[in-house]
Amino acid sequence: MPMQLSTVWVAVDVVHVQEVRGPTPWVPLPGAPAHLPGVVPWRGRAIAVLDLGGLLGVAPPVQPGDARSRTLIAVVNGTAFAIPVDTVREVHMGAQIEEAHATQVRLAHGQVQVGGTVMPVIDLSHALAELTGADGSAR
Amino acid sequence: MTAPVELVIVERGGVRLGVPADRISAIDDVPDAQRAVRLQQQLGQPPLGEDERCFGLRIAGPTGESVVSVAGRVTIVPVPADEISPLPELMSRVAPVTGVVFGDDTPVLVLDADAMVVMVEYARAGR
Numbered sequence: 001m002p003m004q005l006s007t008v009w010v011a012v013d014v015v016h017v018q019e020v021r022g023p024t025p026w027v028p029l030p031g032a033p034a035h036l037p038g039v040v041p042w043r044g045r046a047i048a049v050l051d052l053g054g055l056l057g058v059a060p061p062v063q064p065g066d067a068r069s070r071t072l073i074a075v076v077n078g079t080a081f082a083i084p085v086d087t088v089r090e091v092h093m094g095a096q097i098e099e100a101h102a103t104q105v106r107l108a109h110g111q112v113q114v115g116g117t118v119m120p121v122i123d124l125s126h127a128l129a130e131l132t133g134a135d136g137s138a139r
Numbered sequence: 140m141t142a143p144v145e146l147v148i149v150e151r152g153g154v155r156l157g158v159p160a161d162r163i164s165a166i167d168d169v170p171d172a173q174r175a176v177r178l179q180q181q182l183g184q185p186p187l188g189e190d191e192r193c194f195g196l197r198i199a200g201p202t203g204e205s206v207v208s209v210a211g212r213v214t215i216v217p218v219p220a221d222e223i224s225p226l227p228e229l230m231s232r233v234a235p236v237t238g239v240v241f242g243d244d245t246p247v248l249v250l251d252a253d254a255m256v257v258m259v260e261y262a263r264a265g266r
Contacts, residue, residue, distance in 0.1 A: 027246045029226075030182035032233050039226065041241040046224035079229055132229060 002114050003072065004087035005052060006059035009119040010105065011112050014091045016074040016124050023067035024082065036131060038064060040082045042073055050074075050081040055127060056106050076124045089114065097121050143217035146240075147196065148247060151211025152184055155247045157240065160215055162198055162252035169193040169208050177208045181258050198252050205256045223249055234258070 001014045019042075026049045028038040035055040039046040053059025062068065068084035075081075097110035107127050108120030146157035147166070156178070177187060187193065187210050194213055195206040223238045235254030240247040 027239055027241070027248070029230065029233050029236055029248065031236075032230060036230060039224075039230070039239055041224060041239075044221075044224070046226055046239050046241070048227050048229045079227070081227075081229070128229075 001072075001091050002089040002112075002117075002119060003070070003083075003085040005056070005085055008053075008056075008058040008105070009114075009117055010052075010056070010058075010108075011095075011114065011119050011121045012072075012074070012124055013121070014093075016076050017072060018075050018080070019073040020088050021071040021073065021082075023069055024071040024084070025067050026062075026064060026082065026084075028064040033131065034061070036081075037062065040071070042080060042082065047073070047080040047082055050083045050127070050131070052083045052085070052122070052127070055131075056122070058105060074124060076128045079128060081128075141220040144220050144223065145215055145217050146247065146249065148214050148216050149179075149194075149209045149211045150214070150245070151179060151209075153245060154179070154182075154184065155245050156182070156209070157216075157218070157247040157249045158196060158198075158252055158255065159249075163196050164199050164204065165197040166213060167195045167197065167206075169195040169206070177210060178255060178259055179209060179211070181262050198256055200253060200256055205260065207255055207259050218247070 002011045024040055026038040026040045035051045036048045038049045051062045054061045062084050068086055070085050070088045072083040092114050095112045105120040107122050109123040110121045111118055145160035147160050147163050149156045191210045193208055193210050195208055198205050222240050225238045235250045236248050237251045238249040
């Protein structure tokens with residue numbers, strides 16, 4: 001599923017995507033990690049906000065009073081989180097993930113071409129592992 | 140709806156902090172000498188204004204009673220227990236916040252009383 005973070009397009013495996021919402025205000029938590037700055041309610045519980053644009057270094061940090069136009073709810077390895085994004089495009093089934101990297105975006109494990117735009121495919125499992133320190137680089 | 144939990148809510152600057160009332164033995168005025176270290180400062184809020192009233196939440200712990208200074212409007216509000224959403228495990232290290240009450244213009248950050256005491260004592264000791 002392609003999505004835009006500021007001016008940069010990236011794609012994520014749709015298998016992780018549970019829901020696409022409109023602008024969703026989130027609650028900032030004092031002392032939270034920079035890329036997990038707050039929480040939103042989802043299905044009766046609190047889930048973490050993942051600042052994917054900030055984590056990848058392609059967008060300014062998300063701000064609590066400035067909800068982005070879409071919020072992706074993703075579940076990775078049983079962990080749900082909300083990803084504020086600027087735009088989401090329709091799902092492209094069967095898109096070929098090429099091994100070559102068109103960009104130097106972190107946490108990409110390949111690239112796809114959608115509507116003439118080449119974009120990195122972000123490995124959300126890897127992102128989660130990095131944020132939880134499961135890959136040995138706790139943040 | 141589950142049985143309500145009483146929360147002592149401290150509201151200041153658009154942020155509401157909630158502490159389970161059963162952990163607070165008293166709420167007192169705070170003498171000037173103790174106004175320096177406040178809970179909200181530790182949580183990133185602006186320093187205390189001179190005209191702001193300051194309260195002490197007396198919290199009983201295993202090593203005795205501690206006083207945590209707060210500023211703002213203090214109320215006691217019953218909240219259904221199932222409206223307190225615990226933080227996801229991913230954020231379990233964000234002490235002293237343990238949960239959030241959504242569903243209002245200003246959500247409530249629910250704090251763990253013991254973690255709150257540790258945070259304030261640590262700051263008071265200048266560490």
